[in-house]
Amino acid sequence: MKKATLILLSVMLFSFTTAFAQKAFIGTVTSKVIIEGTDDPNILSQIPENTTTYIYENRTKTVQDLGGASLAQITNGDAKVSIIFFDIPGLGKYYAEMTEADLNKAHEKVETKYNYTGEMKMIAGYNCEKVIETIIDKETDEETTVTLYVSKDFCANPAINFSTHDGLVGYPLRTERKVDMNGTEVTQILEAVSVTPSKKVKLAEFLPPTDGKKFDSVEEMFKTLMGTGEEDEDE
Numbered sequence: 001m002k003k004a005t006l007i008l009l010s011v012m013l014f015s016f017t018t019a020f021a022q023k024a025f026i027g028t029v030t031s032k033v034i035i036e037g038t039d040d041p042n043i044l045s046q047i048p049e050n051t052t053t054y055i056y057e058n059r060t061k062t063v064q065d066l067g068g069a070s071l072a073q074i075t076n077g078d079a080k081v082s083i084i085f086f087d088i089p090g091l092g093k094y095y096a097e098m099t100e101a102d103l104n105k106a107h108e109k110v111e112t113k114y115n116y117t118g119e120m121k122m123i124a125g126y127n128c129e130k131v132i133e134t135i136i137d138k139e140t141d142e143e144t145t146v147t148l149y150v151s152k153d154f155c156a157n158p159a160i161n162f163s164t165h166d167g168l169v170g171y172p173l174r175t176e177r178k179v180d181m182n183g184t185e186v187t188q189i190l191e192a193v194s195v196t197p198s199k200k201v202k203l204a205e206f207l208p209p210t211d212g213k214k215f216d217s218v219e220e221m222f223k224t225l226m227g228t229g230e231e232d233e234d235e
Contacts, residue, residue, distance in 0.1 A: 025154065027197040029053045029124075034189040035181075043181050051190065058160055059206040074206055077160040083208055084218055086225060093212030096221045098163070107166050111136040114168055123173040124192040126151040131172075133165060149174040 030052050035044060053062045058077035063070055069088040075081070080100035087093050112135050119130040128149035135144040150170030161168040174191040215221035 025195075025197065026056050026199065026201050027054075027195065028201065029055060029192055030194045030196070031190050031192045034191070035186050036189065037186040038181070038184050040182070040184060043184065043186070050193075054201050054205060056201055056203050056206055059203075061206050074208070075163055076206070077157075077162055080159075080162050082163045084221070085209055085212070086221070087212075088225075093209060094215065094221055094225065095209050095212050096215040096218045097208065098218060100162070102217075103163055103166075109138055111138060112166060114165075116169075121149050121174070123149055123151070124195055126153045126173060126195075128173050129170065131168070131170070133168070144177075147176040148172040 030050055032050055033047055035047055038044070048064065051062060051064065053060055055061075059075065060077075061072060061074045063072040069086065072085045072087075074083045074085065080103065082098040082103070083095055084098075085093070085095040112133065115132040115134070117130045117132065121128050121130060128151045131148040131150050133146040133148055135146070136142070137144075148165070148168070150168065150172045152170040154171050154173075158167050158169050160171055165172065174189070176187060176189050178185055179188050180186075215224070
């Protein structure tokens with residue numbers, strides 16, 4: 001249970017970084033998930049084929065089915081707040097909020113550089129520029145590289161990227177990064193395949209949950225949930 005949860009969590013958090021919005025857009029974005037570098041069925045069976053993000057202006061909400069339980073992230077690009085929310089049948093609802101101060105503290109530990117290459121690619125009907133993001137850990141000097149394809153047709157305001165790609169101009173419609181899954185390095189790709197305006201998406205869906213246990217930090221919440229998974233595994 002723990003391994004499956006970690007794999008799905010990895011995909012879920014990855015998908016949060018590729019959901020996009022523009023100030024006037026209200027609707028949904030569907031993206032496909034691609035894993036390259038492995039044919040391990042234990043990994044591939046845990047990967048969703050698609051992920052959907054609901055958008056209301058500068059707010060986004062992505063919900064992922066974890067096999068009965070669900071994981072969601074709500075972001076507000078205007079208030080600079082991000083909320084991660086678990087709903088686990090039989091155990092309850094849990095959530096934690098990351099404020100602008102929390103995110104700024106995390107950003108201080110790394111240096112992020114963007115190389116706008118000028119190379120263009122059409123994705124979901126929108127022209128996107130290839131951008132190489134380099135993240136440098138200030139303590140270890142370790143570098144992580146992420147390939148982004150960003151469109152300024154949706155949102156050129158970097159505020160929408162506050163929680164994931166701080167300072168990036170244009171929002172990514174495709175993201176490629178190398179990640180470790182059960183000891184195997186794979187390339188994880190998320191690419192938008194459709195953008196659908198919809199008046200059915202309401203502002204109320206992006207409000208913080210009113211029921212459930214609130215944790216002081218995302219780390220505390222994850223530790224509690226992983227501990228619950230270990231107990232279930234022992235049983």
